[in-house]
Amino acid sequence: MATKFLSSVEAGSNRFAVLATYRHLLRATGIAFTGDNDTLLASRKLAHESFAKNQRLEPGGVEAGVAVEHAQGVAQILRENVVQGKNTGGDNYKLNIHEHTQRQDNDTAGRMKGTTKSFKEIKNASF
Known part of the structure; x- marks a missing residue:
């Protein structure tokens, strides 16, 4: 069975897609900010406020x-x-690298250093 992705207009009019995106965002904050309750709570508050503000947008618009x-x-x-x-x-830090963390080799990371790209360009790039 082929997977069909929703266009941005379809996603904006599909209540299930909107709620799934909200849950996805909350899970992502949990992954990114595990162990840092202040940042976790602030990021979730910001996500909630953003979704609350945008709930007035016209469905399907x-x-x-x-x-x-x-x-x-x-x-x-x-x-x-x-x-x-x-x-x-001192100058030592323990990084919380997890299974979802994107890893690149030094050559790929070096090519991207100092570049400014939109999220869409990065999302569609192949490494």
Whole structure:
């Protein structure tokens, strides 16, 4: 059975997709900020406020679809690219690298250093 992805307009009009995106975002904050309750609570509060503000957008409208796509992008970045570090003394840090953390080799990371790319460009890039 082929998987059908929703367009941004379809996602914005599909209540199930919106709620799934909200849960996905909350899970991503839990993964990114495990062990840092202050940051975890602040990020979840921000996610809640953002969704509450956007609930007034017209279902099926382009703005609603863009908002859902943005939230999905934020969740992916939190899950794959945000790594919490804890100071273990002096200049030493213990990083919370987890199974979802995106890993790159030095050559790939070096090519991206100093570049500015949109989320869409990064999302569609192949490494």
